[in-house]
Amino acid sequence: MAQIPWDKVFKFTGYDIAKLLITAGIIVVVTKIQLFNDKLSALLIALPFTSLVAMMWMQAEKQGTGRIANHAEGTFWFVLPTLPMFLILPWMLRHGWGFWAALGVNCLLTAGLFWATVFILKRFGYNLM
Numbered sequence: 001m002a003q004i005p006w007d008k009v010f011k012f013t014g015y016d017i018a019k020l021l022i023t024a025g026i027i028v029v030v031t032k033i034q035l036f037n038d039k040l041s042a043l044l045i046a047l048p049f050t051s052l053v054a055m056m057w058m059q060a061e062k063q064g065t066g067r068i069a070n071h072a073e074g075t076f077w078f079v080l081p082t083l084p085m086f087l088i089l090p091w092m093l094r095h096g097w098g099f100w101a102a103l104g105v106n107c108l109l110t111a112g113l114f115w116a117t118v119f120i121l122k123r124f125g126y127n128l129m
Contacts, residue, residue, distance in 0.1 A: 081113035
């Protein structure tokens, strides 16, 4: 992984603030929908809004199709280790686990699965990191 230029990461322009407000607005709208319709909000969250919005910003910034393709492909591989959480977390909550404990265990599980995915794919010549 290349060295991250933190000074550029934390330097915000007006354009960055606009991106932040639009992107956050999408999340707020979806959470507002959840107040009256769990299934519709779940459907909207299941759509890869974050990745779609990120790719649109990448295109608007003319980052090139190669970078957008790498982002989309990396997202696919990074999503896989998160999927078990969406089955295990509800099971734990329905079986008496407290929210924070269940969430913590699922975060640790997801991190472990993430690193297992990185290790396994590396053996097949695909470097996620």
